[in-house]
Amino acid sequence: MKIVDIRRSIQTLKVYPGSALRVSEGVARGDAISFADELVMDDYYTLSQGAERETLHVALGPRLKTFRIQDQSPIGHPGNGVVLDSCITLMDNSGTTCEALILVEISDNMAESVYVLPLAPLEADHAYRLVGIDRHSATRRFAQIACVSFGKGTRITMADGNQRPIEDLRPGDLVLTRDNGVQPLRWLGVSTLRASGAFAPVLIRAGALNNAGDLLVSPDHRIMVYQREDKIGAGRPDILVKVRHLVDGDAISRQVGGHVEYYQMLFDHHEIIYAEGIASESLYIDHQTRELLPDEVASHISHLAPEDAEPVSAHYEVAESLLSKPDAIELLRRASTS
Numbered sequence: 001m002k003i004v005d006i007r008r009s010i011q012t013l014k015v016y017p018g019s020a021l022r023v024s025e026g027v028a029r030g031d032a033i034s035f036a037d038e039l040v041m042d043d044y045y046t047l048s049q050g051a052e053r054e055t056l057h058v059a060l061g062p063r064l065k066t067f068r069i070q071d072q073s074p075i076g077h078p079g080n081g082v083v084l085d086s087c088i089t090l091m092d093n094s095g096t097t098c099e100a101l102i103l104v105e106i107s108d109n110m111a112e113s114v115y116v117l118p119l120a121p122l123e124a125d126h127a128y129r130l131v132g133i134d135r136h137s138a139t140r141r142f143a144q145i146a147c148v149s150f151g152k153g154t155r156i157t158m159a160d161g162n163q164r165p166i167e168d169l170r171p172g173d174l175v176l177t178r179d180n181g182v183q184p185l186r187w188l189g190v191s192t193l194r195a196s197g198a199f200a201p202v203l204i205r206a207g208a209l210n211n212a213g214d215l216l217v218s219p220d221h222r223i224m225v226y227q228r229e230d231k232i233g234a235g236r237p238d239i240l241v242k243v244r245h246l247v248d249g250d251a252i253s254r255q256v257g258g259h260v261e262y263y264q265m266l267f268d269h270h271e272i273i274y275a276e277g278i279a280s281e282s283l284y285i286d287h288q289t290r291e292l293l294p295d296e297v298a299s300h301i302s303h304l305a306p307e308d309a310e311p312v313s314a315h316y317e318v319a320e321s322l323l324s325k326p327d328a329i330e331l332l333r334r335a336s337t338s
Contacts, residue, residue, distance in 0.1 A: 013117055020116070023040075035102055036088075045129075057069065058070060100117060103117060117198070147264050150280075151217065155276055163212075170185070179271070183269075186268060189266070192259050203254075220243075222243075224278075
């Protein structure tokens with residue numbers, strides 16, 4: 001049995017509309033933030049009082065840096081394209097910097113709306129000086145958000161049943177998978193990121209989901225939950241759920257502050273492996289996450305699974321609309337520990 005092909009799955013982005021971030025001092029005073037060609041270095045931007053992030057639902061488009069707005073998206077026009085324009089760097093009065101991705105909604109080859117995806121929290125009524133505009137790093141920074149990652153110290157179940165800390169793994173090591181037996185690890189990526197905003201990890205405390213030890217993962221990492229009864233209407237007992245949906249602030253919580261060392265595990269194909277005893281997905285490669293791979297690894301994976309290959313999936317991933325039902329998350333937590 002194969003796992004869900006996530007190339008067409010929906011991504012949920014928490015963004016500010018461009019109108020919420022305006023120049024409070026500088027050349028373009030009063031203007032809303034825009035795409036790179038219209039930005040002026042050293043202008044100061046201020047987030048409007050009461051501004052809140054809004055939900056933008058997108059799916060990966062046919063080309064690098066492109067997305068398509070989905071029907072259920074609360075903002076944007078369904079069917080319009082969204083382009084990753086640039087990664088900007090803002091600095092507050094204390095010298096602390098924050099990166100943000102600029103996304104542009106396109107209609108009939110014209111810019112219709114601009115959205116800001118901060119990679120760390122922005123505070124209202126604080127002046128932020130624009131100190132960097134990078135048109136080339138946006139795809140890599142977005143790939144880091146999208147990549148499913150394990151925190152340092154996560155114990156992975158190996159072919160012989162023993163558990164080994166992820167940082168001790170090497171390419172070629174044999175790992176136990178849920179669906180395809182023993183598989184060789186092809187690549188182990190590592191990155192150290194500020195644990196804030198989109199990069200703040202989720203901690204699943206030992207025992208919360210029948211896990212042997214604490215499990216630290218990126219917020220969009222999917223884990224497998226088994227339902228004895230289909231309480232949420234998924235149509236199947238085994239489902240993949242992004243861990244951010246399971247956060248309760250207690251046994252499963254976001255860990256904000258400091259830095260986090262993330263590891264990514266890549267196999268010949270997208271696999272379900274065991275991390276601290278929890279069935280969890282490995283890194284899936286599409287033209288979005290491919291940005292993180294060394295050229296020789298990307299070439300190897302492309303040969304095995306070209307991007308235009310027809311999806312072969314069992315559709316394990318649960319629709320986010322099912323998780324919005326009353327008590328849906330609590331039912332899943334109970335199902336995973338019963």
